[in-house]
Amino acid sequence: MIEIDKYMFGITDIEPEENENNKRVNFDEPLESSELVAAVTEVRRSIGITQSELAERTGIAQSYISKMENGGAKPSLRTLIRLIDGMDYQLRFTLSPKQEEK
Secondary structure, eight states, X not given: OOOGGGSOOOOOBOOTTSOTTOOBOOTTSBOOOHHHHHHHHHHHHHTTOOHHHHHHXXXXXXXXXXXXXXXXXXXXXXXXXXXXXXXXXXXXOOOOOOOOOO
């Protein structure tokens, strides 16, 4: 089993008119998260499927998957979820309070 939890990433998209407790994620905006892309790539390789096979399963172009894995494309959260689903995996987020520094 791949430990995706070892990858740290943050997703916040706070609209200026919203209060500080109302955070929303825009699933279609590119993520600034090379760690999550690395986790997706690691899972794909560990289960033994090629980029072409993943492209067939998801309808996402193999050339885009290659570009993403090589750092040339920043996928949206929606695209990452499609890729993860195409590998029969699921993406889970854990939210927890920040630790106060002492």
